Amino acid sequence: MISISENQNRIIQVLSEIFNMKSLKVPTLGPETVLDQIGLESLDFAQAVIRMEELTGKDPFATEVEVQIRTLSDLAAMYD
């Protein structure tokens, strides 16, 4: 059983919402999911960042920090 952190769980929820909104099948999402490969468009990603801000009160992208994101857990770590 892989443990999923609170922020990983939030991201999974937010991404599922976005796929549902687009009437697309929600892909299997987990910490190791590579974000570039699940058909997420750039505006979907922007939407997810706003939703995460609503849930966590944080926007790690607002400060233009140097980040490179590959997996869902990379993204979640930015909110930890």
Add this chain to the structure above:
Amino acid sequence: MLSQVLLEETIPDHQQAVVTRDQSTTWAELREQARAIVNKCGAIRQRRVALSFPPTAKSYAALAALDSLACDIFLFDGHLSSEDAVRLSRSFKLGALLVASADDESSIFEVHQLSDEGVWSGMRTVTILTSGSTGEPKAASHSWESLSRPVRKDSRHLAPRWLLTYRANLYAGLQVMLQCFANRGTLAAAESEMNPQTTAQFMYDTKVQFVSATPSFWRRLLMFADRDLLRQIPIIQITLGGEVVDQPILDKLRQHFPSVRLVHIYATTELGRCFSVSDGIAGFPSSFLNKELSDQVELKVQQGELFVRSPNAMRMYDPYSSDRTGAGDWFATGDLVEEKGDRLYFIGRKSDMINVAGSKVYPVEVERTIRTIPGVSDVRVFGKASSIAGELVACEIVPDSGQNAETLRETVIRVCRSHLATHQQPRFIKLVDQIDLSPAGKTLRTNTL
């Protein structure tokens, strides 16, 4: 202009002219295609003609051919359905519509003949359609001369390789193409659907040297694409435009590409290219105001708004479009600027336009679509700030009494998806009891959910 470049014999035949992900076309092939279209389409000489314009070699061949046939050319988005293209052609009283046929090499274009044609301008215009603030398309008529004036011949970089990231049918896309072709270069046309890693790979494979793109394009690329791969692309110059260019993106690009020439450009469809800045600092020097810049462009600020007088401007709006204002002398850009020290910075739009990753969205247009949905009593559309895309579209909807909230929300999503472009579709939908108005009785667009 384009016909001279493309139909001229001096360019090495074997050199690539246009490269897409699935196709590479040499100058010889492009010239051959252009000639074939000239020969086939003699009947539309000196007429008002629409060209559906996806970023492919065929499109450029057809554009050169229509130039050679002295047509008034109207460029349509390549994604437009053929019914919409025909409807739009009729509304501008065009005589014909050219649509590239999928893969059929023998007949490169389908020509739809239309009746009830407007009067040819007599001077070979190129008309660019942009959505206006009321949702009616604005038809900015340029001449080949106004489009080519900002183009620079660059003797230092022969046969440059340019990356096209803008929509090919709009002003920025045409500028990139002309700049590339005037220098006998190779145009690498990226598709907007490409994901960042594929885009980076495409840039690497095509060895692009000149990249003209929005800040949003770069933010996304730097965030998601493999940095080592990006560093191996032989970029000489990065030109930013289409959105406000802020200091963080300039710094970030400087950091990743230390030896690249970094330029940001101010241009609009109507005014054409106005000025560029290459000192790596956001905004532009106050010394640009009230004097003649290159291309004889002049700038002034009135009540915080930037005004421009430019010989690169369009000639006029097309006489058959709803907006018939002439280009005039000084042109209000709608862009608000603020002076800090000896620098002017862009602080926003005077209008309500929402800028989604460089694409314009007019709230009125989206509201109009949502208002047609049964069960919607009122709606307000506005931009929600995004650190990734600049803004995203959000809306508040007042449902009719007795409406099921979830059902209505689903209907709104479905209708918007089938009637609006991706960037226009609301990403945030909130059902509310009432919509607040400004003291002047107008729908507020600036506050957030």
